[in-house]
Amino acid sequence: MIAPPHRLPRWTLVLAAAALAVGGWLLYAKAGAERDADADAGPRPVAVVAIGVALRAFEDRLEAVGTLAANESITVTSKVTAVVTGIRFIEGQQVAAGQVLIATEDSEARANLAAAQAAALESRNAWERGKQIFGQQLISKSELDQLDAKLKADQARVHAAEAQLAEHTIRAPFAGRVGLRRISIGALVATGTEITTLDDTATMKLDFSVPETFLATVRAGLEIEARASAFPAARFSGRVATLDTRVDAETRSIAVRAVLPNPKGVLRPGMFLTVSLIRERVDALLVPEQALVPEQDRQFVFVVEPDGAGWKAGKRQVRIGRRQPGLVEVVGGLAAGEQVIVEGTQKVRDGAPVTLPAAVAAPHGG
Numbered sequence: 001m002i003a004p005p006h007r008l009p010r011w012t013l014v015l016a017a018a019a020l021a022v023g024g025w026l027l028y029a030k031a032g033a034e035r036d037a038d039a040d041a042g043p044r045p046v047a048v049v050a051i052g053v054a055l056r057a058f059e060d061r062l063e064a065v066g067t068l069a070a071n072e073s074i075t076v077t078s079k080v081t082a083v084v085t086g087i088r089f090i091e092g093q094q095v096a097a098g099q100v101l102i103a104t105e106d107s108e109a110r111a112n113l114a115a116a117q118a119a120a121l122e123s124r125n126a127w128e129r130g131k132q133i134f135g136q137q138l139i140s141k142s143e144l145d146q147l148d149a150k151l152k153a154d155q156a157r158v159h160a161a162e163a164q165l166a167e168h169t170i171r172a173p174f175a176g177r178v179g180l181r182r183i184s185i186g187a188l189v190a191t192g193t194e195i196t197t198l199d200d201t202a203t204m205k206l207d208f209s210v211p212e213t214f215l216a217t218v219r220a221g222l223e224i225e226a227r228a229s230a231f232p233a234a235r236f237s238g239r240v241a242t243l244d245t246r247v248d249a250e251t252r253s254i255a256v257r258a259v260l261p262n263p264k265g266v267l268r269p270g271m272f273l274t275v276s277l278i279r280e281r282v283d284a285l286l287v288p289e290q291a292l293v294p295e296q297d298r299q300f301v302f303v304v305e306p307d308g309a310g311w312k313a314g315k316r317q318v319r320i321g322r323r324q325p326g327l328v329e330v331v332g333g334l335a336a337g338e339q340v341i342v343e344g345t346q347k348v349r350d351g352a353p354v355t356l357p358a359a360v361a362a363p364h365g366g
Helices: 010-041 107-135 141-166
Strands: 049-052 055-077 082-087 100-104 169-171 176-178 194-211 223-228 231-247 253-261 272-288 293-295 298-307 310-324 327-332 339-343 353-355
Touching: 055 176, 055 253, 055 310, 100 194, 107 141, 194 231, 194 272, 223 253, 272 310, 272 339, 310 353
Parallel strands: none
Antiparallel strands: 049 339, 055 194, 055 272, 082 100, 100 169, 176 194, 194 253, 223 231, 223 272, 231 253, 272 327, 293 298, 298 310, 298 339, 310 327
């Protein structure tokens, strides 16, 4: 036979319920006291990072791409058909203006010059004798004129022979660097045969195009900065030399030519460069892009303001202007010397207390 379950006295249950009620009330009272204490102390400060706003150099840049060309550049060719007898340059050598590059067989040209000089000498002697006897009235004026005309014709043949002889010697028309040679000694070169190249690379021309909308600001003398993929760490400076006289009707752009000094010779004709055209350099209030808090079509920043012995965040609407990588120009709503929050903008609210790093959080009067 199973014994009935033991029942606790009624008074025991009453005491237990009373104890639970008292405990709950004490916990509620403690939580309420903590909430009251937090309310009295106010919201907790948010740790932020801020920077001072100051006038900084701002460069209004226009980006483009361009191609390099030598200041002077030619393909060295022969004017005559002849056999190469001498090569007077080394590939890649810097040569002076007038320096001999190639010599070709010129014996026939020398013989023609000697014959022309002999004929001219004979004509001069005949003219000299004719002038003497003309004074004695032994020849007519027309006969003397014929002798004079023959002398001048023979002298012209001498000049022509000298020019033909000179064409057998190829000289550098300007100072520059020669390229690879395309011929050898003993080779027969014809008129127009490519021998080598000659480039004056002490100064380089950089040609690029800009949209016609920038015609009002792009002008001769503007500074440029160029970068080459072959030298990623290098920056090459130059200036705009001139603009084309016409706008391309299809692309609505205008060709611009800049010049870049190339004293070390690292830049080569045909290289592809990225160009930054510095249209204007001014002082402006610049803030980091991460300081901006956009709301619809408006822009705001949070500034750090004194609040008793501490700091608070102040929401400020600003007007922005031009941009450059990572920075934005502020044209209204901020003044130099103010501090804007750049880290922690997502956590702060207008008027909320903030704390700054010790290096920034100087006394208000300091």
